[in-house]
Amino acid sequence: MTKILKFLFSRMVIVGLLILIQLGILIFTIWKLSESFVYLYGLFIAISIFATIYIVSTKDNPSYKLAWIIPVLLVPVFGGLFYLIFGSRRTTKKFRRRMINIHNETAKHLKQDNDVFREIEEDDKSVANQVKYLNNYAASPIYKNTTTRYLSPGEEFFEELKKELKKAKKYIFMEYFIIHEGVMWDSILEILEEKVQEGVDVRLIYDDMGCLQTLPYKYYEKLRQKGIKCVVFNPFVPFLSVVMNNRDHRKITIVDGHTAFTGGINLADEYINKIVRFGHWKDAAIILKGEAVWNFTMMFLQVWKFNCGEKEEYDKYRPDVNYLKPFESDGYVQPYGDSPLDDETVGEYVYLNIINKARDYIYINTPYLIVDNELVTALTLAAKSGVEVIIVTPHIEDKWYVHLVTRAYYAQLIEAGVKIYEYTPGFIHSKTFVSDDKIGVVGTINMDYRSLYLHFENGVLLYKTKSVMEIKEDFLETLNICQEITIEDCHKIKWLNRFITAILRVFAPLL
Template sequence: MIYTIGIIIYIIISAIITIRLLLNGMRPTKILGWLFAIFTIPIGGIFLYFMLGRNRRKNKLFRLKKTPRVAAFMERAVAECAPISAKEFNEHHKIISMITQNSLFRPSTGNEVKLLKNGRTTFEAIFEAIKNANKFIYLEYYIFEEGGLTTELFNLFNTKINDGVDIYILYDGIGSLSLSKAYIKKLQNIGVKIHKFLPIQFGKFLSSINYRNHRKIIVIDGEIGFTGGINTADKYIKGDPNLGIWYDTHLQLKGPSVNNLKAIFALDWYLVSNDESILNTSYFSKNLVNGNSTVQIVHSGPDDNFPATKQMYFSIINEAKDYVYIANPYIIPGESILDALKVAALSGVDVRLLLSQKSDNLIVKWCVRSYFENLLQAGVKIYLFEDGFLHSKTIVSDDTISSVGTTNLDIRSFEQNYEVNAVIYDNYFAIQLREDFLEDCHKSTLLAYDTFVTRPWSHKIKEGIAKIFSPVL
């Protein structure tokens, strides 16, 4: 009797999931994949679907409460960034329009953009900015890992709290899983406001574990901001036993674009805390003109209508005329980005990908390599960085447009994570980023198609098995 009831419940749940799959507008191959899992792996297939397969973007499981105060805050955030329209910016006007539609923020002039290479340079700049804070410090990280950096940050925070500075810290519940209660308590005891983004909770385990906040944002007094690929972890300074030093790229921003970073942090904080006091429009800085760069902030998350950072990458690749150079540790591109890279290369564009020879995850390593043969065949140049672990997330094209941010070239970043990138429309910065990219290429190994296709069959099998997991990596 119990067995019969279990079978009936299983059939009903499977039928409901089948209807949801058909209504959610997934690709046919993805629908077939989930149906195969559900009907061939009893119970386990259903469990995997609820954890990994639901269309978060369509279902809006964590929709931000659109209160009048939130609406007023976002209206002010958009208005206070000294924006320019796509029509005022002839080149890349399509990209500008697309990002504006997705993320609301238009490009702003008068920004100073400083390229920060690797952990030591980045944290020297961050610590100096924190020392000069007078009003508030917002800090948001995927990985906030205890060590020498967090000890130094605690000491700085203790000083700034005594000076009357408000400090807010937002960290991801999975990426910062190792952060101890003792350290959190120490921060709270000195007056730091700290929250966990989507913590692991029994009642919300299936709906939240697969969706993470991968953003790295620091905003100080609304006047200086930081974003990019670098987390708060000692491995960016001292390295780790398996991978060595983590090499990465970060940005220091001054100017109107900092108001956009502030708005993103404030909304993320409000999403997890329901604390409306963070929606303080007086914290927006006015008349910020610190440089000559035009910057547009693009953010995306699984609750947005469209994958904004994915569309940003796709558009830059698609518009490239002479070259497009991408540094990224996790290139699991999906069909559209993969086709864009191949079409660009076949059209005569100099397409180069810079990845790390080493990997922090074996499945990811073989999945990334499963795309190499097809890309190399199309004429894409692939460089493997061997001196440590390359973690940068940059793209630069035609000496006119570039982006530095948190977004990996994989389905997880495009569809499941909360991400943020700064798009810079500036020739000088693009040339600087291009030269930095080429310098790293000189330290790397260029793969040859004729050699790569003769790799051992054992490697090909590992690639094929790993590629099955690409939608959830």
């Protein structure tokens, strides 16, 4: 009974109810107005017609357009107005302008070493083109003088993270989508408190919606009292607004400018299997040491300034300021960020480039497989061209409706020659690509619409690093405990489930 009452009076439920009430009032008002005033009914119909024409003319993904055109035409009285309120993926001008100004200001601190780029260009022109794209459109140079190590599962990441946090002398920057009080976070918080007492500058950014169910209201005040500088990204308010769609889905830790972590792992106990929610949780991260950490430091400081408006002396956070020895080199490393506030779907373009340039194989781990036509085309064409394409998804879902949509893509991909496996022990949350023994990606970017189009994300492009082969080895080992999905399995699905998934697939961009 106590748990039920706690849930009913939780912030998530209260905020959800307030939004539903607003939605109900909006629908009721439109309905009564259109019923009472014939000319308003005609106006609403006209708005829906113009909204449909506008949707067709936009540069948005065709799947996203279709997901909106159908409800607008089916319910023209409400559809057009609903699209005007919720349909645009663009946020308020103020929100966009602030972030874009910060990116423009910091871009001058992220310059590509031309000698490094020429080395890659001489070695592989197609990889150099990928590198050039990220440098030009995501302000993300590529580096040598950096070592990387792949960390999987979450337990391995957790131990390595604690070890590096304890070494901090100057600063610790952390940016996470989800933080949940428990064994993992409490252990990290204890270290952070110790570091504050030692005079280390400790800063934390967490996403408000990501932590809506996992942290107490105004938790940042508790952290500030401990001496930890803390800000909440895009505080969630019970108001109908597209701004609430843009969440900070990144997972980044930076220690003294020369060591960084990223990957799919949030700071909650299920990620290290201290609690079991969806069977065994399989996740992945990567640790970087060296010059490439600078990209992550700048990503963090961009978001920090967006929230705080504080001026920074960026150069004092460079990798070599607090690390006086020469950095070791292990291939080429290019950390990059993705923002929903520009017109570049950086995360998707990186994935597409890898798929399109693959010669022998592409191995993919993803918790969600809700892909647009471009990714489906690229994956099927690669498989039809003789490239071995293998995708691993979860067997036990975290969200039933999302998993239904993921499975809706299986038949089309399998018929083209793509091999699909499900991680039978539980839920795989890793977001990794590896191809041809030379290129890989570890990051936060899921293969779904929210990650690819709406969230702030990040990843690391790896070229000829030792970690590329570590990703491959881990992938092949994981296949031993996975179940291959056959076309016969796809045909066994009940007709009702097929009907539901067909509907969900159409509206997948809005989920």
